[in-house]
Amino acid sequence: METTKKRSVFDTLNAINVNEHTEKKGNLTYLSWAWAWQEVKKAYPDATYTIYENQQGWNYFTDGRTCWVKTGVIINGIEHIEYLPVMDNRNNSLPLERVTSFSVNTAIQRSLTKACARHGLGLYIYAGEDLPQGEAEAQAAAKKEAKDKYLSDALAAVESSTTSQAVKDLWSEYKSLQTNAAFKQAVINRGKQLQQYENATNTQR
Secondary structure, three states: OOOOOOOOHHHHHHOOOOHHHEEEEOOEEEEOHHHHHHHHHHHOOOOEEEEOOOOOOOOOEEOOOEEEEEEEEEEOOEEEEEEEEOEOOOOOEOEHHHOOHHHHHHHHHHHHHHHHHHOOOOHHHHOOOOOOHHHHHHHHHHHHHHHHHHHHHHHHHHHOOOOHHHHHHHHHHOHHHOOOHHHHHHHHHHHHHHHHHHHHHHHHO
């Protein structure tokens, strides 16, 4: 009896395309926290998150100079924790005296989003990629298939050519294949074959 392998949490969340729910700020791309949590809860209704507090009950930590937050996301009993500095709008760490409740809340939301990414959701963004792994692989396969068909059509056109001039025209037409060894050899072989035929025909006349 065949058994179907259950997809892992990481594979499930990592396959989701998050591109339409991101925002570009400078050189960085941010994923909407609300949307990220919504997707996690849709896939795993029992998922929970934690905003950690220090001994004083504050929702941020400090070394007396700068501050950071600590959050965790638990899915299927596995928690991934994320630490994130409290930063300004230029992504510079804020000194303690400039930290506000708003900057802490922003850091918490970003930290939770990154904790979701550790489970797979939108992780490819932080890896500097444009698409989730599954979609990127499918796109790459489609590109390869199109490229193979383009070469196949070109080879078929060369093989069905009836004059040496037609072969030369095809060589010019398929410029992007001029470095392809198979196409180059096909053009040479067919061109020689047709040229010999044309020379023999002209001699007989």
